[in-house]
Amino acid sequence: MKIALEALNKHFGKVKAVDNLDLEIGDGEFVALLGPSGCGKTTTLLMLAGIYKPTSGHICFDDRVVNHLLPKERNIGMVFQSYALYPHMTTFDNIAYPLKLKRVRRKEMKERVQRSADMMGIGDLLDRKPAQLSGGQQQRVALARALVKEPAILLFDEPLSNLDAKLRLRMRGEIKRLQEDLGVTAVYVTHDQVEAMTMASRIAVMNYGVLQTYGTPNQLYNHPDTLFVAGFIGAPPMNFLEMTFEERDNGFYLKTQALEIRISAERGALAKQNNVPQRVIMGIRPENVSIVAEQDPDFKAEVYLIEPLGREDLVTFRFVDEEIRALVPAPFDGRIGETICLKLDKEKAHLFNPETEVSVLRTGNGRSS
Amino acid sequence: MRGQLAPYMFLSPTLILVTLFFFIPLVMVFILSFTKLDMTNFGILEWWKPVNWSLDNYVKIFTNRFLSRILGNTIMYVAVTLALFNVGMALVIALITTHIKRRTGFAFRTLWFLPRITPVVVYTMMWRALAGPAPMGLINKYFLVPLGIGGGEYLLHTHPWVFIFLVNGFIGASFGMILFASAIESIPKDYTIASKVDGATTWQTIRYVELPMIKWPLLFVTTYQTLSLLTSFEQIMLLTDGGPGLYQTEVWSLTAYHRALTSYFGNTQWGYGAAWSVVLVIIGIVMAVIYLRVFKFGELVEEPKIDQL
Ligand SMILES: Nc1ncnc2c1ncn2[C@@H]1O[C@H](COP(=O)(O)OP(=O)(O)OP(=O)(O)O)[C@@H](O)[C@H]1O
Numbered sequence: 001m002k003i004a005l006e007a008l009n010k011h012f013g014k015v016k017a018v019d020n021l022d023l024e025i026g027d028g029e030f031v032a033l034l035g036p037s038g039c040g041k042t043t044t045l046l047m048l049a050g051i052y053k054p055t056s057g058h059i060c061f062d063d064r065v066v067n068h069l070l071p072k073e074r075n076i077g078m079v080f081q082s083y084a085l086y087p088h089m090t091t092f093d094n095i096a097y098p099l100k101l102k103r104v105r106r107k108e109m110k111e112r113v114q115r116s117a118d119m120m121g122i123g124d125l126l127d128r129k130p131a132q133l134s135g136g137q138q139q140r141v142a143l144a145r146a147l148v149k150e151p152a153i154l155l156f157d158e159p160l161s162n163l164d165a166k167l168r169l170r171m172r173g174e175i176k177r178l179q180e181d182l183g184v185t186a187v188y189v190t191h192d193q194v195e196a197m198t199m200a201s202r203i204a205v206m207n208y209g210v211l212q213t214y215g216t217p218n219q220l221y222n223h224p225d226t227l228f229v230a231g232f233i234g235a236p237p238m239n240f241l242e243m244t245f246e247e248r249d250n251g252f253y254l255k256t257q258a259l260e261i262r263i264s265a266e267r268g269a270l271a272k273q274n275n276v277p278q279r280v281i282m283g284i285r286p287e288n289v290s291i292v293a294e295q296d297p298d299f300k301a302e303v304y305l306i307e308p309l310g311r312e313d314l315v316t317f318r319f320v321d322e323e324i325r326a327l328v329p330a331p332f333d334g335r336i337g338e339t340i341c342l343k344l345d346k347e348k349a350h351l352f353n354p355e356t357e358v359s360v361l362r363t364g365n366g367r368s369s
Numbered sequence: 370m371r372g373q374l375a376p377y378m379f380l381s382p383t384l385i386l387v388t389l390f391f392f393i394p395l396v397m398v399f400i401l402s403f404t405k406l407d408m409t410n411f412g413i414l415e416w417w418k419p420v421n422w423s424l425d426n427y428v429k430i431f432t433n434r435f436l437s438r439i440l441g442n443t444i445m446y447v448a449v450t451l452a453l454f455n456v457g458m459a460l461v462i463a464l465i466t467t468h469i470k471r472r473t474g475f476a477f478r479t480l481w482f483l484p485r486i487t488p489v490v491v492y493t494m495m496w497r498a499l500a501g502p503a504p505m506g507l508i509n510k511y512f513l514v515p516l517g518i519g520g521g522e523y524l525l526h527t528h529p530w531v532f533i534f535l536v537n538g539f540i541g542a543s544f545g546m547i548l549f550a551s552a553i554e555s556i557p558k559d560y561t562i563a564s565k566v567d568g569a570t571t572w573q574t575i576r577y578v579e580l581p582m583i584k585w586p587l588l589f590v591t592t593y594q595t596l597s598l599l600t601s602f603e604q605i606m607l608l609t610d611g612g613p614g615l616y617q618t619e620v621w622s623l624t625a626y627h628r629a630l631t632s633y634f635g636n637t638q639w640g641y642g643a644a645w646s647v648v649l650v651i652i653g654i655v656m657a658v659i660y661l662r663v664f665k666f667g668e669l670v671e672e673p674k675i676d677q678l
Pocket residue numbers: 012015016017035036037038039040041042043044191
């Protein structure tokens with residue numbers, strides 16, 4: 001089922017929980033709603049489910065406006081962070097609940113419950129109460145309950161937040177695979193960007209109820225539109241330096257007190273075309289900062305902190321009064337206090353207008369390059 | 370030694386009061402119920418001596434020719450008030466006021482609670498005034514007579530039970546209402562949202578999700594209100610005093626009061642009245658045990674069986 005949100009608003013008194021949201025989700029697509037706490041993700045999901053009435057705007061399923069439809073008329077399955085398993089019902093009764101409400105015959109109900117339970121690998125836990133299940137098992141029951149009525153849309157509200165790291169990783173894969181196998185449209189709310197990146201075909205990033213950007217994980221990671229997205233996506237986060245943009249001798253330069261880098265004519269021209277201001281914010285990911293031998297460094301900086309991550313080490317450098325972090329191959333053999341030569345991958349640098357916080361490297365179609 | 374005594378020193382005022390005015394009377398009532406102590410032999414009968422104890426009072430109770438009437442009245446009074454008001458209406462009000470706007474619901478519940486903090490005599494007398502014969506009684510004057518129902522008689526004489534139920538019920542319902550409402554409000558929102566997404570109507574969500582989740586307060590209110598209805602007699606005493614017909618609205622606790630503390634012949638039969646009370650206490654205990662069984666108390670405190678996935 002295709003979903004379209006058009007100028008969707010939800011206000012709680014003065015709070016604009018969702019502010020003029022436009023979003024299109026293709027049939028069978030897996031879309032993640034990503035954003036910090038309180039940005040309106042759950043509110044959006046509950047409007048999709050029909051629990052909240054939009055203040056204004058439209059929700060369309062397959063080109064049909066469904067604003068007025070009750071939750072039970074929307075054929076939606078939902079999985080909660082709290083699992084929301086009814087504590088007084090057994091696993092069987094929990095999974096069977098949507099079917100019972102639909103008055104499915106007893107025999108068919110049994111078969112369908114068994115089938116979804118088996119699909120989730122909890123077929124032998126049907127007579128337990130939720131309190132007698134582990135967190136991971138409860139999450140599977142919740143999934144089975146959401147799937148049993150063969151919904152057209154699956155909604156997830158941070159379903160993995162309460163699981164331990166290892167189980168989270170495993171469930172992440174299982175949910176993604178399941179969604180692909182069933183071909184059901186899925187909207188997945190999370191504030192964990194790794195979850196969003198790994199699972200979704202497209203990610204909608206929200207902040208203060210406003211859609212920041214909507215694109216594939218690759219687009220969001222490599223070509224962030226806004227300063228917020230650039231800083232929010234990626235771990236460890238992107239470095240930001242305030243710099244001056246200069247054009248001289250037919251070249252484009254970015255300068256601070258301590259360093260000057262030259263960017264390609266192509267990117268410089270693009271920035272100019274987008275009315276780049278004199279002062280810009282340059283963003284560069286830690287993996288695009290590298291250590292070089294003495295010849296031809298962009299700048300030198302002092303090692304301030306070394307954080308080993310196993311495969312790589314995250315090193316924080318200080319220069320003048322700036323700070324920059326680099327991901328370098330482990331083991332990093334520098335010592336704290338040592339001065340090191342660094343180079344930036346200029347083609348991977350992002351430039352943002354500090355006023356509008358928008359990328360000045362956008363191409364015509366709105367996507368930054 | 371001093372250190373060990375200190376806590377008891379702090380507790381002692383309460384302990385002394387509870388002992389003096391609760392435990393000692395409790396034991397005394399139990400002993401008295403085996404004696405023939407009354408106003409005529411007070412100071413003469415050595416009621417504390419076992420030689421003066423017998424089961425005569427109990428035999429008298431169970432051979433009383435009004436026993437079945439009193440018992441029937443008691444069962445009807447407790448069952449009807451409990452089912453229609455103290456649990457039934459309390460639940461309905463709690464459900465309605467928790468499914469509308471929060472503030473409106475809260476305001477309504479506060480209003481409903483007011484009779485409970487009104488002195489019981491004032492409250493009951495107001496009902497007597499309402500039930501009065503035409504043209505003084507408000508119900509007669511403004512409703513029944515204009516509608517041509519009845520002849521404007523004293524309603525406590527024509528329909529005593531209706532008023533006993535109403536008078537007790539309106540106050541009684543507020544207790545359950547407050548407890549049920551707060552229990553319903555404390556159900557995590559996710560459950561009701563999940564239920565609606567699963568395809569339930571509001572009523573189905575109440576029936577299958579909310580009610581089972583407030584099983585505890587339901588058990589508590591039912592048990593507590595049964596016991597308190599069994600032992601409450603002040604409204605009935607003030608409304609009808611067991612009348613208007615012979616033993617027409619006399620309930621067990623009122624009988625105990627009448628036998629022990631008032632009497633037609635100016636002699637108050639303390640021992641006999643105490644026996645009525647003791648039987649009532651036993652009935653109450655039996656009822657409480659039955660409730661715990663019916664509500665499957667054991668299942669509510671089941672051990673979780675967690676294992677690794
Ligand atoms: N029922 C409500 N009444 C009033 N304000 C609400 C209500 N629900 C949400 N809000 C407000 O709307 C905003 C968005 O809330 P929402 O629950 O959608 O955030 P979220 O993105 O899901 O956050 P989290 O990651 O913490 O779950 C918040 O400021 C919140 O306080």
